[in-house]
Amino acid sequence: MYSKTLIDHFRNPRNMGRMENPDAVGKGGNPVCGDVMYIYLKIKDNRIEDIKFETFGCAAAIGTTSMITEMAKGKTLEEAMKITKKDVENAVGGLPPIKRHCSNLSADVLRKAIEKYLAEQKAKSGKKKGK
Amino acid sequence: MYSKTLIDHFRNPRNMGRMENPDAVGKGGNPVCGDVMYIYLKIKDNRIEDIKFETFGCAAAIGTTSMITEMAKGKTLEEAMKITKKDVENAVGGLPPIKRHCSNLSADVLRKAIEKYLAEQKAKSGKKKGK
């Protein structure tokens, strides 16, 4: 059912846990549906310096979130935002069809985190300018 | 399915074959239905002196006809006429329900033969009287 890679990420999740004072947080999913991901980012010079995650959900949800943290770490925000669901799916070696939609949300969550960060930065610099 | 007794009568039919110059013949069944019995009688002093049969049909048909020839042989006509379907069925050690009706006709055929014989005798003696 699951690839070796996915199972490895499920069993040995990378970058797992909450982050103190993150620069950005992305949240996605819904406990009612059974999959919730939190992605925490430390950003420096437009680059993801550190990344952490917490996931409530099935092996696919945990494994793909773990995977994206590896993929995103060290990338620029622009690069990181280009990571798609499909990229994550490919990186974990494929997913059962039924898992593609609801459990593979990490790319959205990461993008949301970055967008929020960028919007905040903009607002801040706007404020600065506005001052 | 069939009792040992029936199978024995099927495999080793008693009194089997056509009879030359019988005193009476009973016929029953229908080739369309798959069961036909002929019973031939030699009668002397109101008693069945000899009896033979021919049967086209299933093992139940062959076995029960064979059985009735043994039961009837030596009996008076009155005694022989009292043999019922049920008597034959009991004598062969029972029959599968589905076989009770269509294949167990020999009692009827024997009765028919005797009745015909008695009617002929009556007609003959009537004629004699009438003369």
Add this chain to the structure above:
Amino acid sequence: MKVYMDHAATTPVDSRVVEAMEPYFSDKYGNPSSLYTAGLEAREAVEDARGRVARLLNGAPEGIIFTSGGTESNNLALKGVAFANRKKGRHIITTKIEHHAVLEPCEWLAKQGFEITYLPVDEHGLVKPESLEEALRDDTILVSIMHANNEIGTIEPIEELAGIVKDHGAYFHTDAVQTYGKIPVDVQKMNVDLLSLSSHKIYGPKGVGALYVRRGVRMDPLLHGGGHEFRKRSGTENVPGIVGLGKAAEIAEKEMDRDAKKLTRLRDRLIKGALAIENSRLNGHPEKRLPNNANFVFLFVEGESLILELDFYGIAANTGSACSSKTLEPSHVLSAIGLKPEETHGSLRLTLGRQNTKEEVDYVLEVLPKVVGRLRQISPFKTDFVMEE
């Protein structure tokens, strides 16, 4: 000597099949729906079998729906298509010589408001393509014609018959229970939408079969439940049974051609020998027949007696006689090819299998005249069925 010649009724399970099944009883016993290792193992075995079964009919694995046997496959095909398409139409076409597992569902569907046309066959049991053409109507939703007949062995021209239906919009189903694994079956070439097969006719275990369903066919399930078998047939998968059917298909794929050649030779020897008995006749088509099927009429004897008598000689055979059936009705197939009722009583079916030998055939040919002779001796009919008065 023990001679089993009723392979159209059922076959012994091939020892290689038994061996393949064995681990799945007490060792790899997981439920294929389960997520843990034992479940995945069972799932893999089921999917492996699905692939093998599919390959032997040249169809997609996703088209194979495992069932409990030929009867369920036929019921699923007929009722499944009927219920799902009844807004389109309520007319179904089949033939007079189908197995009861097609005729009875049709009669039940007739009670539910469907209209059934039963095509006639010629004296050899062949469906005439023209009769199908004539019977097709705008509201015909399904045509079901068997690939080969189980009693007389006649092989129908399915490719041609399905070709007629192809542009019409009705689905074409064929009951291939007597052909799959015995002669080539190719759903692409035959152009069929649904095809029934059964494991115990091809040296696999009883209690398992399959329905091939072409992608896109609209049908309701017959067994509703947990959504197994692509939501078309629910129920915990019969894993050892399915593995057994898969193995039987694999063996058939390799050995079918060789078997068919051998069986044809034996069959022809059997037919030639048996027809030397007087007042005998061959039923079915002289050439277009299953390699393993011989079906005779021996006048003036009755089939059930014949079977029991042969059994004493260790020979297992079958008959279309009314006396041997649960309903006391003579074979509808023999009637459909024009036999009179009194003739159908004397029918004998011998169906050969993988294990049968020339010696066995010769033994049957030695016993048969004796047995027929003895029963004719008991019978009042010797030259004709007329009852003298």
Add this chain to the structure above:
Amino acid sequence: MKVYMDHAATTPVDSRVVEAMEPYFSDKYGNPSSLYTAGLEAREAVEDARGRVARLLNGAPEGIIFTSGGTESNNLALKGVAFANRKKGRHIITTKIEHHAVLEPCEWLAKQGFEITYLPVDEHGLVKPESLEEALRDDTILVSIMHANNEIGTIEPIEELAGIVKDHGAYFHTDAVQTYGKIPVDVQKMNVDLLSLSSHKIYGPKGVGALYVRRGVRMDPLLHGGGHEFRKRSGTENVPGIVGLGKAAEIAEKEMDRDAKKLTRLRDRLIKGALAIENSRLNGHPEKRLPNNANFVFLFVEGESLILELDFYGIAANTGSACSSKTLEPSHVLSAIGLKPEETHGSLRLTLGRQNTKEEVDYVLEVLPKVVGRLRQISPFKTDFVMEE
């Protein structure tokens, strides 16, 4: 250590059962409908099994209809009764916690013009007799309530429920797939007209089951064909499967009481130990539950993850989590007893069997806290399901 604790899903076939089945594959392979010795031999084996299966539910052997499993038995009961009695009425009563093999046929029947009432259950999964009384109507033809629930193990008061229906004229069916062979089942005492059972849940082979039908019940067949099984279920009999079920019933008759006592002890040890994990809860009734069933919720973890993680430790278990189902819907049973969706995700079902030992239970109790702990560490929820914004 390998620990199988998913016996409600399926069981290993008992080695005595395998042994009983073996002769019927390649040796005594006759078709029970055949007239010759091999056929009679097979018939005898089938009837012998029928007697054993009947005895374990205190019914007449003629009431046992062999099927391909629990799903077919349920479908046959529901659709068979519905179609044969629809002139009398079109109302059927069942419950919200039935197996899919009852719910799905009901939904299909609803599309065919039947009306279905789904009774609610209380927080322990019990059907309230009053709710059945209220639901009964003049046109109610069938009531179907399961004997024990497969997920939470709650045992329903069938005797009382069937008593309510008795004088009403509707038939009463119970799905006893999880009870037959595990706890006493007596169709006379329970007053049921139809009862479903399945072989692979009681150490028999997959692919066989039975429906008990009380004499006089009006029903249509579901599989039409050659008229097997008292004309109620056609198809060549799965002889080895039926023999296996018969043997499994025979063993259960002898060992059920002893097994139930042992399993209850193990189950209670398991429940006590597991509830020591914080934020955990037992689902189902505290007493009226199957001797082998334990069902928990562990908050803040998801069931599929739990199953996979346990599998790494060699433990086979089950969950009602949506993520583990084909439809991505959470368990309808857990919802019916009032669990919130986020809670159902964390459900874990452990069902014990004949082979399980105290050591295995203790191993599970050692592993379980670790596994739940690890997943909670990964989870963003630690004390509540609230998503902070």
